[in-house]
Amino acid sequence: MYPLLGRCISRRSPCACVAVASPPDRRAVKDDSALAAAPAPGPTPAPAGRNGQLAKQGSLTIVRRSSGRARGRPPPGDEALDEVDMATDSLPPVDTPDACDKAALRLRCLLRQLEKGQVAAEVLQQNLMYATRVLEAVFIDETKDAGGCSAEADSPSASPHSRRAAAAGASAAASSSAAAPVQRRRLRTPVWARRLADDDDELSEVQPDAVPHEVREWLASTFTRQLATTRRSTDEKPKFRTVAHAIRAGIFVDRIYRRVNSSALMSFPPEVVKVLKTLDDWSFDIFGLSEAAQQQPVKFLGYDLINRYGIIHKFKVPPATLEAFLSRVEEGYCRYRNPYHNNLHAADVSHAVHYMLCQTGLMNWLTDLEIFATLVAALIHDFEHTGTTNNFHVMSGTDTALLYNDRAVLENHHVSAAFRLMRDDDCNILQSLTRDEFREFRALVIDTVLATDMSFHFQQLKTMRGLLSLAEPTVDKSKALSLVLHCCDIAHPAKRWELHQRWTALLLEEFFRQGDRERDLGLPFSPLCDRNNTLVAESQIGFIEFIVEPSLAVCSDMMETVLGPIMAGCKTDSAAGSIAEEGGPPVEHQTRRYTIKKPWSACLAENKRIWKEQAAKDAEARAQQQQQAEEATATTAEE
Template identity: 75%
Template sequence: MIHKFKVPPVTLETFLSRVEEGYCRHKNPYHNNLHAADVAQTVHYMLCQTGLMNWLTDLEIFATLVAAIIHDYEHTGTTNNFHVMSGTETALLYNDRAVLENHHISASFRVMKDEECNILQNLSREEFREFRTLVIDMVLATDMSFHFQQLKNMKNLLTLAEPSVDKSKALSLVLHCCDISHPAKRWDLHHRWTMLLLEEFFRQGDKERELGLPFSPLCDRNNTLVAESQIGFIEFIVEPSMAVCSDMLESILGPIHSTCKPSDGAQQSISEDAEIDRAKNGSTSSPKRSLKFKIKKPWTACLGENKKSWKEQAARDAELRAQQQQEQSDGAVTTEE
């Protein structure tokens, strides 16, 4: 990408340093430079290991990677709802709609307007417009308020006999899934990310208490059932998201893969150049044949194992709460006597 779009290495380095500074500005436990790197790495994995990059132009790949890097730039460590309820300047600026996501995009493009950070300086006018539109679409789609509608729309599209998936919508779903993917990774990573995110939520809860606002979900550090919250997050948010994303990728990539050996997973040979060209133009179906292409889904095992671990933790927590309640009850009886 650097050579293709003539990005000066020093400009890229300056841009990334500036972005990292923005991620570290609010000293968030979760939404920081490590989260940005984690999501960017996960997006890169999805592009390469599933073969999705073969469906995309170089500019689309470039936009996807940059969107992953900047998707939470200058995150305040508080939710959109907090901004709206507390009436922050950012909420006023963006009229209470996708407050943080709009800021991430706007602030990032302001950085890129700086000559020292302008990694887009050698794009043509048309390339810049396409790049900017893709990044805006992808980052706005990380707003969780759009989650269920986003999944519903893609599921409905995939039920069609010959679905034609819009690239912007496909990439938006991929970035969204990568953004919430920590439960689909090893337990040690997932558990660490969970604890960091909850600490960020609890800090917001502390602010809400100070402002006299009602607690947002999972923000009361004294009344949050951690294990149960993660079981629900996996079952109702992450698993359905990864399932729809997998179906979408198989629909998109099937026509451009000529072999479908299970052992190959996503590492399969690409069919003739004509099919690749047709796919790059946005077509997701082949008039010649229908391939039952399947991608590898290593995240499925991790989701199952992590959910099992949380259920075991929930059982232990419930037992401990019951024991504490019994001790309190026994203490009250003793006091009365």
């Protein structure tokens, strides 16, 4: 999808074009005289919405009119530019031709002021944001050819997911059974490691002939409608130099927007940068990150992840708003000072989700919005956790249990409180989503967070095993991502021993604190909550063998099932399940199943071995204590 500047001037012709967004039932193209006499076309501007309240507009119509220069109005000079009021309070709606004129004039003024070094940062940001909204109001509907490929897929500015989706569609429509090549999604350079480059490749390489065939044909049918009586030979390509200039201008303004956003990105301390360099490791040291980040791991890790997946740019998330949202989330996790369910746990689970998305290739199966929702769900999945279990809330009759009728008490609160937080203007990271995008985002976050309730564990595994046992399994994305988040939530026994041992001590301390409260309230002890009678090693062995190992096994099978068809068209390393570099050996057509890397397998085996050794020592120590107690009892009886 190409961004188009509202007004574009051709080098070869004094004619200008105005791109007008209109609803589907108002696509008639008016000639010059009609345009001059008629009021400005376009729909009544919709009010700015929140969290998807702004609906999508109609299609694009391109009409011709005489240029200002042809009517005797030369472009404003330098002195006139200096006198332009740069306030943005009384600007016309972004989907009208007047808005295009205003945006073009203000861009000239900004360039003039930048040359003189007199522009204020706030004025620059407001006017660039207005110009960006004008460009976003002018868009081109996707058109498909006979093979089902989208025009967007051929666009030099199309996202990796768009190209992959178009390639998948073409493959499905083709009569041949050969799999279409799939382009693997690549993450953006981390914000702490990226320097703004002079990425002028798109500006210099976009030529008129680079406009996709479908876009060229569609523009020809509107841009030259008044010459429709003259039929063009079918083998002649329309020349759209003006369109190419518009594309260049659109890319240029879009890059200005990105640079302004990039200049406002959050800075990362050198110590945090050093730790984040190992973010792609399965056993990432979240404790080291917390220490380097001065106990703010959610803020820095969450910001880095959302930026790496391109979410900030894709969904126009203001960097300051994202920083404020993550800071408030961090505060919510620290409210009850829990030993385990705190901001450290949230960051650790978010990292594990990142590994599942990136290192296994699962992100190639998801849309950008689904990735956004999954990352946010991981960040808020235990938001404002009380440090007690659902059973404790139910047994003690807390207000939260009454509010949610004893059903997934904590999980309902986590997601509800998080969406309440996102209703605040300062923390509304969803402000640029359309209504449909917001609904999809919210539904996916709710499903995945509620699935972290451990009471759903066995039913969740049973359902997924049933789906995978079918001859042609079709896995629902919501169920798949719910299983991924659930597995990441319980994955600390699958990390290296030093991390797992530390997590175990923190979790047991939280359990013991609950047990102390249960004792004070006269309630029976919940499992593992009696600090005087809990068998630590045995409990961890059972947790690994009956909960963690089966969960990760089913999750691995699920990911291999959904990624198999996607990776079949790629050059892969069958041993590691990763994408091979260009020039590597091609994949042989064989029955070997696609496999992902499973670094957790070795960690689980090692941790279980250590716990079994510890259990044997504990059993021996308990036997000795029992023997000593019996001897002491016998001695007392003799006396």
